[in-house]
Amino acid sequence: MIDFNDLLNELKAESSKCISCGFCDSVCPTYKNSGYDMARTARGRAQSGLVMFNGIISNDFNLNFSDTFYSCLDCHVCLQVCPTGVDAGRISDISRMILNKMNLTKRDEVKLIVKNIKMYKSPIPLNIKSYRWFSDIEFDDSDTLLYTGLMYQLMPYTEVIEKLKRRFGNDLFKRLINIASRHNYLSRLVIPEDRKIDYYSNKLRLIVRALKNSGVRFDFLGYNEPYPGTLLYDYGFIDDFIEYIKNVYNLIKDYKKIITVDPHTYNILKYEYKKYIKDFNPEIVYYLDLLKTDKMKRTDLKIAFHDPCNFNGDRRYKGARDIAESLAMVIYPDRSGDKTFCCGGPDELLFPEISKNVSEDRYNQLIKLSKNIVTSCPICLYSISRNGNVMDIIDIISF
Ligand code: SF4
Numbered sequence: 001m002i003d004f005n006d007l008l009n010e011l012k013a014e015s016s017k018c019i020s021c022g023f024c025d026s027v028c029p030t031y032k033n034s035g036y037d038m039a040r041t042a043r044g045r046a047q048s049g050l051v052m053f054n055g056i057i058s059n060d061f062n063l064n065f066s067d068t069f070y071s072c073l074d075c076h077v078c079l080q081v082c083p084t085g086v087d088a089g090r091i092s093d094i095s096r097m098i099l100n101k102m103n104l105t106k107r108d109e110v111k112l113i114v115k116n117i118k119m120y121k122s123p124i125p126l127n128i129k130s131y132r133w134f135s136d137i138e139f140d141d142s143d144t145l146l147y148t149g150l151m152y153q154l155m156p157y158t159e160v161i162e163k164l165k166r167r168f169g170n171d172l173f174k175r176l177i178n179i180a181s182r183h184n185y186l187s188r189l190v191i192p193e194d195r196k197i198d199y200y201s202n203k204l205r206l207i208v209r210a211l212k213n214s215g216v217r218f219d220f221l222g223y224n225e226p227y228p229g230t231l232l233y234d235y236g237f238i239d240d241f242i243e244y245i246k247n248v249y250n251l252i253k254d255y256k257k258i259i260t261v262d263p264h265t266y267n268i269l270k271y272e273y274k275k276y277i278k279d280f281n282p283e284i285v286y287y288l289d290l291l292k293t294d295k296m297k298r299t300d301l302k303i304a305f306h307d308p309c310n311f312n313g314d315r316r317y318k319g320a321r322d323i324a325e326s327l328a329m330v331i332y333p334d335r336s337g338d339k340t341f342c343c344g345g346p347d348e349l350l351f352p353e354i355s356k357n358v359s360e361d362r363y364n365q366l367i368k369l370s371k372n373i374v375t376s377c378p379i380c381l382y383s384i385s386r387n388g389n390v391m392d393i394i395d396i397i398s399f
């Protein structure tokens with residue numbers, strides 16, 4: 001269990017560093033794309049953190065900070081420009097944990113996601129069709145495990161939720177979701193089209209094929225594969241996260257190496273699991289690092305490459321860029337690397353308008369450079385492709 005006072009102390013230490021210079025306003029994607037709402041910029045989050053801390057300490061806490069911190073995309077780009085080293089992404093993380101411990105997480109959608117993860121081992125119960133992709137694949141008896149984290153599989157469901165929200169409006173959508181979840185009808189309400197399930201399933205099949213072509217042998221948990229719990233962490237349910245990952249650990253603890261296929265699962269296993277489970281010590285690898293590039297064909301494509309936020313900052317991972325550069329002529333937008341511009345995906349459920357605006361903004365930055373936009377994260381793929389065609393890195397590997 002994470003100590004409440006430790007969270008408060010960290011919140012104070014991080015928020016107090018802000019000198020209100022406003023440098024972060026120019027890079028924070030949610031500021032511009034919320035119509036310049038001061039509560040949606042890194043500066044606003046740092047200052048709200050301090051106000052919240054003081055309010056809790058003096059027992060005078062009646063402001064609603066939930067939207068300020070839940071709308072943060074956790075891209076941590078603000079940290080790159082801040083002269084005093086404020087990490088407003090971390091402030092948002094801690095604040096969500098605090099709000100949650102104080103029972104002030106007001107969002108029904110968040111509560112539903114948390115309930116589903118605990119009950120179904122997935123934020124949204126998956127249809128049986130989402131498990132078809134591996135039905136004819138033979139896996140190996142190996143101490144290496146392919147762990148998809150269900151991220152590609154979940155993207156078509158995200159799209160259905162987005163459409164339901166647009167069709168019914170926020171309030172009706174919430175009521176609908178509440179009723180459906182109370183009666184366990186959610187899996188009948190959120191049903192993606194087959195072609196959407198097939199689209200994301202095909203990415204996983206291509207990944208498996210590329211690994212096998214590179215001579216990698218690996219096992220797979222099949223229907224038993226659980227979601228890694230990332231949203232429990234992201235939404236601030238830290239104690240639930242710690243409890244939940246013990247179950248995941250029990251399923252994967254006998255493997256020496258775990259192959260991940262998306263940045264979110266890679267990071268949560270590589271950095272967070274190790275903090276909370278002392279015996280968790282498998283090698284966490286990203287599938288791209290296991291591919292033999294000499295077996296791939298260089299294309300004559302000119303591509304605009306979108307760096308996922310999760311591959312930047314102190315958790316920098318360059319494998320996706322390296323492969324892209326070995327296969328195509330890569331152009332990077334001004335906002336790249338540590339200063340990348342989020343795809344907007346993390347705001348999709350709670351702040352669809354901000355999410356839509358951020359993804360459109362990012363798409364426009366990329367499409368100016370090339371009509372071939374490529375990324376290496378299923379969330380970025382889903383989010384940016386709401387505006388036009390986007391490829392996954394596995395698509396150009398598989399040409
Ligand atoms: S750049 Fe840093 S110090 Fe300046 S306003 Fe933003 S968070 Fe505060």
Ligand code: SF4
Pocket residue numbers: 027028029030040041042043045071072073074075076077078079088089092
């Ligand atoms: S982490 Fe990203 S979205 Fe959050 S405050 Fe910093 S720049 Fe803005």
